[in-house]
Amino acid sequence: DTAVSQTPKYLVTQMGNDKSIKCEQNLGHDTMYWYKQDSKKFLKIMFSYNNKELIINETVPNRFSPKSPDKAHLNLHINSLELGDSAVYFCASSQGPATNQPQHFGDGTRLSIL
């Protein structure tokens, strides 16, 4: 019954590899997000999609490419992984971009680059 689910939970890989993280929400929400939480626990927005369309793209290297096949899914693909990409990546969803309804978060994907 998980509302926002991410896979995998842990991802350990080598520098230079390409990897993907998947996110699915069963809340019927229209808007989905990717956040990055660094080693100091600071949570920062990366991307936001509304009904499969990109509406936020913060200053993120273009090695990061989000894809939304439908409004219940938002995946994150990362090319040419670097040491600095090590972090916990959180997916979230909310009813809509302009509402003040809360965002609901998944439990994160911990990415470690060797």
Added chain:
Amino acid sequence: EDQVTQSPEALRLQEGESSSLNCSYTVSGLRGLFWYRQDPGKGPEFLFTLYSAGEEKEKERLKATLTKKESFLHITAPKPEDSATYLCARKAGTALIFGKGTTLSVSS
């Protein structure tokens, strides 16, 4: 640019010892102030949304209040299970701008 500042960074309390966490923000025209709880290895869990100065919301031992410049999360008679990192965030367009959190430890 950190537009949401939380203090203290860490707080240790004895069980039953009430205290408050602070969240200050610099933007005018606040569009929503959110409080979340985050347990180790988990995602942030929504607690409260506050919209206007003077607003208060309560849930069990937690009470959130809002002024024009800051929000407080009051914890009354905390228990060890209240130990977590508490995050506040303000709405900025579509996204949330988070503070760095206050890590609360409650010992019995």
